[in-house]
Amino acid sequence: MKSLRTALEARGDAAVVLREEGPASGVEILARTRRFEDALVSHGASRLLSLDEDPATLLALLVLAEQRPAGLILGRASIGAEQLPDSLEPQLVVHSPDRIAARALSAPACGEVSRAGIFLLTSGTTGPPKVVHQTLEALTARMQAESLARNRGGIWLLTYETHSFAGLQVVLSAALSEGVLVVGQGRTPAELARLARKYGVTHLSGTPTFWRSLLLALDTGGLPALRQITLGGEAADQATLDRLQRTFPQARVTHIYASTEAGALFSVSDGRAGFPAAWLEQELPGGVRLRIRDGMLEVQAPSRMRGYAGGEPAPWTEDGWLRTGDLVQIEADRVLFRGRHDQVVNVAGLKVFPDEVAAYLLAHPLVGEARVYAIPNPLTGAVLGAEVVPAAGAPPPEVLEKELLVWCLKGLPPHKVPRRFQIVERVAVSSSWKKTGPQ
Amino acid sequence: MTMGHEELITRIQLILNQILDAKGVPRVELSEDVPVLDGTLPIDSLDLAQIVIELQSATGKDPFRDGFIQFRTVGELARLFAA
Numbered sequence A: 001m002k003s004l005r006t007a008l009e010a011r012g013d014a015a016v017v018l019r020e021e022g023p024a025s026g027v028e029i030l031a032r033t034r035r036f037e038d039a040l041v042s043h044g045a046s047r048l049l050s051l052d053e054d055p056a057t058l059l060a061l062l063v064l065a066e067q068r069p070a071g072l073i074l075g076r077a078s079i080g081a082e083q084l085p086d087s088l089e090p091q092l093v094v095h096s097p098d099r100i101a102a103r104a105l106s107a108p109a110c111g112e113v114s115r116a117g118i119f120l121l122t123s124g125t126t127g128p129p130k131v132v133h134q135t136l137e138a139l140t141a142r143m144q145a146e147s148l149a150r151n152r153g154g155i156w157l158l159t160y161e162t163h164s165f166a167g168l169q170v171v172l173s174a175a176l177s178e179g180v181l182v183v184g185q186g187r188t189p190a191e192l193a194r195l196a197r198k199y200g201v202t203h204l205s206g207t208p209t210f211w212r213s214l215l216l217a218l219d220t221g222g223l224p225a226l227r228q229i230t231l232g233g234e235a236a237d238q239a240t241l242d243r244l245q246r247t248f249p250q251a252r253v254t255h256i257y258a259s260t261e262a263g264a265l266f267s268v269s270d271g272r273a274g275f276p277a278a279w280l281e282q283e284l285p286g287g288v289r290l291r292i293r294d295g296m297l298e299v300q301a302p303s304r305m306r307g308y309a310g311g312e313p314a315p316w317t318e319d320g321w322l323r324t325g326d327l328v329q330i331e332a333d334r335v336l337f338r339g340r341h342d343q344v345v346n347v348a349g350l351k352v353f354p355d356e357v358a359a360y361l362l363a364h365p366l367v368g369e370a371r372v373y374a375i376p377n378p379l380t381g382a383v384l385g386a387e388v389v390p391a392a393g394a395p396p397p398e399v400l401e402k403e404l405l406v407w408c409l410k411g412l413p414p415h416k417v418p419r420r421f422q423i424v425e426r427v428a429v430s431s432s433w434k435k436t437g438p439q
Numbered sequence B: 001m002t003m004g005h006e007e008l009i010t011r012i013q014l015i016l017n018q019i020l021d022a023k024g025v026p027r028v029e030l031s032e033d034v035p036v037l038d039g040t041l042p043i044d045s046l047d048l049a050q051i052v053i054e055l056q057s058a059t060g061k062d063p064f065r066d067g068f069i070q071f072r073t074v075g076e077l078a079r080l081f082a083a
Helices: A004-011 A026-043 A055-067 A145-150 A165-176 A189-198 A208-217 A238-247 A277-281 A354-362 A397-411 B005-023 B045-059 B074-081
Strands: A015-019 A022-025 A047-050 A071-074 A092-096 A099-102 A117-122 A130-134 A155-157 A180-182 A203-206 A228-231 A252-259 A263-268 A289-293 A296-300 A307-309 A322-331 A334-340 A345-347 A350-352 A367-377 A381-390 A418-423
Touching: A004 A015, A004 A026, A004 A055, A004 A165, A015 A026, A015 A055, A022 A026, A026 A055, A026 A092, A026 A099, A047 A055, A055 A071, A055 A092, A055 A117, A055 A165, A117 A165, A155 A165, A155 A189, A165 A180, A165 A203, A165 A252, A189 A208, A203 A208, A208 A228, A208 A238, A208 A367, A228 A238, A238 A252, A238 A354, A277 A289, A277 A334, A289 A322, A334 A354, A345 A381, A350 A354, A354 A367, A354 A381, A354 A397, A367 A418, A367 B045, A381 A397, A381 B045, A397 A418, A397 B005, A418 B045, B005 B045, B005 B074, B045 B074
Parallel strands: A015 A180, A047 A071, A047 A092, A071 A117, A155 A180, A155 A203, A203 A228, A228 A252, A381 A418
Antiparallel strands: A015 A022, A092 A099, A117 A130, A130 A307, A252 A263, A289 A296, A296 A322, A322 A334, A345 A350, A367 A381
């Protein structure tokens, strides 16, 4: 495995990160590494919290973590430093390369956090943020020579938060394959589409929700020349995969299955939703194994986290598998994702997955985006409602609503049919480009 | 928005027709005394839930806030949402 330092050295004075405020070259990033290393050494410190979400700073710190045992805690503006567990006890706080503050500790460090590694915050879908203890080796485990060679020299656009698990994957992939990472200020799809065209972006990774927003925004202004399209963070539905391949016929369309806790597990590039059922019977690259228990996908992977920092129990089974929270079902030769276990809605005594119904709506050519949620009612416990963003060419709202009700009654069992449609301009999206809002 | 009894019956008729149209089922004429769920009408509890949800958003009222209230006929349903 090539080191991050080697890859940055290979870039030399050429840009690695392109930002509004100017490029950062490989040489500049390695100079930052030295600065951070000096600060660690002069304070006799080994644990560092970074609040600087500039990818150039992240790369500099990752090089540092590569060459000496250090605990690197990655803060996120979207989560807020005040939400960090006290147990993390960073000795240094990086606000920017020029502002590294020392912190007095109230007690000696103990347990998990005194160890080296990368500490990632995960906002999850519910509850307070968790701190996931990962290692650099695990984070780069799936970046094999073959994929690095295929992606070599790519121009990547960052759509994720830099310090999220997915953001780290993009930053590391771009740097290790000696590519360029484009970072914009704005995060609207229109702004990202503009950047993609301006810089000739070839590699773009985002959630399915992000991609649908981008497709809606691309209706004006032309297409970037994408070579690699990657979907992650949410289950990829067939309609979105099909639309992307139709819109970008020259691109390789890949959906990846990964989580902060499990690491990157596998990727699928055959154009179909879900993954081959045969994968349940074999060991996958990187030593990944998959199985289904009680309808839930469970995984074993060397790249999984060490655990949660702060004493939270890890979600392992007694025999050491990670329960993913994703409910799946086998259909013919395929394992398909139905939805998250905590998002099941009970309609008239029957279980329904809102995401499954959203995927059905997305298959309608006039639907650009759909969010399905539960509406409580006294007769059936709940029924489903749907927010729909119309695609180009859609008729007026009241006509589209009727059309969609007919479409759902035709193709879904009655309890899965949304009983209220709202035509909206956009659906609520989290800072990590996942659909949010009341269930 | 406050609706009178007759207006509510008309609204229920309208919502019901939309559901029946979408299902491709012939429309039916509603009146005060038609039972809602005994099979007289070609609807199930999910369709009725849809009618209730639309009445809730049309009137801004939630008569079931504190628990379920029995109703048998179209007229009784309308009275739950009346002023």
